[in-house]
Amino acid sequence: MKNRKLGVNGFNIGEVGLGCWQLGADWGKDISRETALNILNESVKNGITFFDTADVYGNGKSETVIGEFLKTCDDPIRVATKFGRAGDAYPDKYSKDVLRKSVEGSLQRLGVESIDLLQLHCIPTHYLKEGRVFDWLRELQQEGLIKHFGASVETVEEGLICMQQEGLLSLQVIFNVFRQKLVTELFPQAEAKGVGIIVRLPLASGLLSGKFDKNTSFPENDHRNYNRNGDAFNVGETFAGLPFEKGLEFVDTIKNNILPDNLTMVQLALRWILDHQAVSCIIPGASSTKQVISNAEVSNIKALSPETHLALAQLYKSEIHSNIRGGY
Template identity: 55%
Template sequence: MKTRLLCNKKVSEVGLGTWQLGSADWGNVTEEKAFEILTKFVKKGGNFIDTADVYGSGLSEKYIGKFIKETKADVLVATKLGRRTDKEYGWPENFTYDSMLDHVEDSLKRLGMSSIFLEQLHCVPKDELYRGVVFDHLRRLQDEGYIENWGASVENIEEALVCLDEEGISTLQVIFNIFRQNVADELFEKAAAKNVGIIVRVPLASGLLSGKFDESSTFGFYDHRNYNAEGEYFNVGETFSGLPFYDGVKLVDGLRGMLPQGNMAQWAIRWILDHKEVSVVIPGASKPSQVESNMAASALKPLPWETHEKLRKFYNDDVISLVRGEI
């Protein structure tokens, strides 16, 4: 597993997203299965895990914390705050210092840690980013030793650029994949110039870029690919990268002749890794075999420049007009 720098640490260039480990929004993942997924990830050389305090109302963090305690795994954990609704200052009132401290302390307890390697704002309202007070709170939490580094997970380029202007920011987490290419144009070079790491989420467009779905594919009642397909509950970009599902399936068919033969998911991740500004990509997994497949992308040779050009033309001509929501 190759490594890249993030917050001055060497991290596996393929990390692990753990939304699935919350046993919500993707279907059920038992504690046993979660441990199998985490074990496979570490054995394959992974050391960067991304989670959030709302993944299963803290269940993902609990599983990760228990796994680290029992296995003594040497991993770096990033979590996120800002979307909880279970306290008196729930969404969208989560942004006083006291509420953010409360949420950080809860994450520390679940993870079994004395400080958090990377704390990220979790797609908070744009108005809060422009107001800027949340960044003061993060700097204070860092000064007081609760967190080592901080960043922001954002929904679109405008939000990313607002965050990038803040002193002390270490990372930006963005949606970036073959179906969401534009973020590289306006953000990557600017982030690199400020030594801000790029964490890539939704790398497979909620599974579309695995190439395993067709028009007859269905998803469970509690799977966000069912209930949030039109952006009914949260940003539509988090589900299929904002593409209508059936359009996405047809677009995948068009990709098959552009990517090398073999595992489409691996080549989709390889395409992301070909961008040198990316620090780590964090595909999720609901079973160990998916972890192994995703991590194998690190060993693939970079795609030829001609392939990148074809994929960009494909995005410009066939994809971008279908993407819903701000990008």
Template identity: 50%
Template sequence: MKQRRLGKTGYQVSEIGLGCWQLGGGFGPVGDETANAILDAADAAGVNFWDTADVYGGGLSESRIGAHPKNAQVRVATKLGRGGGLFPNNYSFEGVRASLEGSARRLGVATLDLAQLHCVPTAVLREGSIFGWMDRLQAEGLVRHWGASVETIEEGLLCLEQPGLATLQIIFNVLRQDAAEQLLPKAAERDVGLIVRLPLASGLLSGKFSRDTQFEATDHRNFNRDGEAFSVGETFSGIPYERGLELVQELKGLAPESMPLSQFALRWILDHPEVSTIIAGVSKPEQLADNVAASEQRSLFPALNTRLKEWYEKDVKPAIRGGV
């Protein structure tokens, strides 16, 4: 597995990481056997960056990761700010500390490798106290490094003004390309590691969905299609499902015939050198091999990237809801 440097953390992390939302049931129920098989497969494949959060299954995802024997090279990143009674307007230093201490207990560590603010409201980011709290907790040794996971480019640019920010997690894929213009270059300038989430737009870019596809009742792709539970941009990258299916069909006509659509989508992201790692979630261990293979695919031709940008501006961007 090829590795890249995760910004000022200095960590060497796999180009393809593992998103662990699904281990908490965010994409439907996942049993212990399947969860362990996914983590085993990731470890065996050299996928050494695992991303979780305190709210994934009410701590279940963190607990499963903490209990799982893993290679010493694995870096576990967690997130805070959506649970623990903090969201949306009850943030305090004591509350943030308690949240992170809970994550550390579940993960079975004294110091967290990386703690990320988890889609904290823009107003809280603008007020700024929370950044100072993270600096303080880093100085106290509860976290080695801290970062932020954001929903919009505006929030990302705001976070990049913070000297202590080590990483930034963003939505970035062929259906959400705007970050390439300003956010990616600025992150590189500040030596901030970029973590890409939702690289396959909640599975749309696997090319395996249809109008007849059914999702579990507990799957956010069922209950949050129009932003009923949280930001609409977190589900199918903010694109209405039916329109997303149409766009995927168009994308299939642009992708190289020799490359599976999911690998094509991941390769497009990896062709941006500012990106440190992609956290792709899987519901079955065998899906990991397909994701990992994208790291070995050759870069896309410049003419194709230009065509994809034109397609995005004309056909995709007008369909995005929830801001970019």
């Protein structure tokens, strides 16, 4: 596993991390405690040193299982968690006390004295503009409850707002083959300010795995079912904001015209992201140890050719971009 530094003032982590939403069993197929611990253990065995979770994932279940794992792990693991989407805060009850209570709960569940990275969890834009929440984060940092702070955002505008704040270590963004405008509209500014980029949804909710077709169905409690059109939260968090059927068409186009013979769709999608130097880490989820191994191996795949990058950029500009829905 190759390492990258998270932000100019941050820490080194494996360039492939682990997204831990699924460990909270908020949606889709339930992942048992035993399976979750196996996934975390296999991640570390394969050089993954960065776990991304949130207080709201399974109402603390994801943090709890990570905390249990950390007690038995001697490897240096960095854990990022989030604040801002739980019911006691979202959408309009943000305060210093609510933030502190959330952080204290995360510390207890994770079993640590200080959180490596606390991220604002897609809070409403006007709170980011107002800026007081960043003052509260700086206070917690001075007290030692958090080591660094960042923000998970939904739009370029929100990312640019956050980058005006002193001490911001990182931004977590949706970035993949289907959502490319960040390459020119956000990444140059992040590099100039020394802000690290954490990429969530690198496979567009699995769409870019190439394993779905028009007959694929998802459980009723899976966001790929109930949020397909943004009925529950930002549509961009599901299938990168593309209509499912349209996304399938684009995947077929990539498979038939762009995908190199020696790569799978997953390898193409993840390697494409890592080829952007502004990116510090990608955080694909994994529901099995097999997926962990496959994701981690991408770190050792050589960069895609300029021709492949050009073909994907042209497909995005000519066909994909106009079909994306939601804030972007």
